[in-house]
Amino acid sequence: MKVSLIIPTLNAEKFLPNLIPNLMKQSFSLVEIIIIDSSSDDRTVDAVKEMGCRTIVIERKNFDHGGTRNLAVRESTGDVVIFMTQDALPFDSFFVENLVAPxxxxxxxxxxxxxxxxPEASPPEKFARLFNYPVKAVIKSKEDLPSLGIKTYFFSNVCSAVKRSQFEEVGGFPEHTIMNEDMLLAAKFILKGYKVAYTPAAVVWHSHNYSSLQHFNRYxxxxxFFxxxxxxxxxxxxxxxxxxFLKGQxxxxxxKGQYCWIPNVIAVTVAKYAGYRLGLMEKSIPLYFKKIFSMNRVFWNDVNSTEDI
Structure with missing residues (x-):
């Protein structure tokens, strides 16, 4: 099994001294690490070249969650491709081995x-990781849709692996989607009759301490997306x-006796719900306001709208 690893980057210099050496010391050797960079302002490109990674540089305005990753896959040589994000860090040296095992x-x-x-994650964020990434392994297929619902398609490019042949068979990632290109890829696999595995033995450190406004933008x-x-x-x-999720949180x-975080959770929940409901109504919202509300504002640069003001 030849495995390529792809990481899209933007101003990732601070993450690289821990991330790249960790990946190069894995028990399962990678044939290549490909960094596809969106014209960083810092030393990201120079640093990864010095560490022996292959590099592709694109214009920042051309970044697309699906399209950028598809481009990197076309440039890769592995028959299995791993996707990671710049702010994820493998927990141990068996991460790659465990991720590709299924x-x-x-x-x-x-x-x-x-x-x-x-370690610095807030208590609500710690719960979010426990809720979405439990310790039990799961293999999901079309038959799980009645019981798991939307969770059947849950999938994350923070750390994922795909077989190149099946990836090409379903047409790769959907392009020009605002987010959740990973969920759509999983849906394409599952609806085609394939299975998707959640393997908790492959572990990365990854979390965000978003503000209420950032949660609004994300939701x-x-x-x-929906x-x-x-x-x-x-x-x-x-x-x-x-x-x-809210009840569990x-x-x-x-x-945990973390009562002081309850007002924060309530405020964040209101922000999430408001953002989500507005997002569902995006067709009736002027482009100007979509750009203000969105976390992925670059997405809207190529969107034509007669409602722009």
């Missing part, structure tokens, strides 16, 4: 690993998952 099964097209919170984009991709999710209700904080 792909030995011919029915499995892709796998993704577990994310654990960084606006999530709403836009508005623009309704055909993939017809008949699948995803709002129930949000209610289950509040119980977690109460059990």
């Amino acid at each position: 792909l030995k099964d011919k029915s499995i097209a892709a796998s993704f690993g577990r994310q654990i919170p960084r 606006f984009d999530i709403g836009v 508005s623009m991709n309704r055909y993939f999710f017809n008949g699948i209700n995803n709002e129930g998952e949000g209610i289950r 509040l119980n977690y904080l109460l059990k």
Whole structure:
């Protein structure tokens, strides 16, 4: 199994001294590490070249979650491709080995690993990682849609691996999607009859301490994503998952005695819901305001709208 690893970067210099050496010391050797950089302002490109990585540089305005990764895959040589983000750090030297292990099964097209919170993560963020990335392994297929619902398609490019042949068979990542290109890829695999594995033995440190405004921006984009991709999710209700998350988060904080975080959770929940509902209504929102509400503002640069003001 030849494995290539792809990381899109933007001003990633501060992450590289820990990330790249860690990847080069893995128990399973990579045939290449490809950095596809969106014209960073810092020394990202020079630093990764010095560390022996292959580099591709694109204009920042041309970055696209799916299209940029598809470009890097076309330049890769592995029959398995791992995707990571610049701010994820493997927990141990067996990360790559454990991530690709499920792909030995011919029915499995892709796998993704577990994310654990960084030590500085806030209590609500720690719960979010525990909620979304449990310790139990799962293999998901089309048969799980009635029981798992939207979770059937849950998948993350923070640390994932795909078989190149199946990736090409389904046409790779969808291009020009505001976010969740990884979820759409998983949906394409599953609807094609393949399986997707969650393998918690492959672990990375990864978490964010977003503000309420950042959560609003992110969930606006999530709403836009579901508005623009309704055909993939017809008949699948995803709002129930949000209610289950909120109940679990509040119980977690109460059990931990972290009462001071409860007002923050309530404020963040309101921001998320408001952003999400506005995102679902994006077709009736002027482009000017979409750019203000969005976390991925570059996405809107190529969107034509007669409502622009």
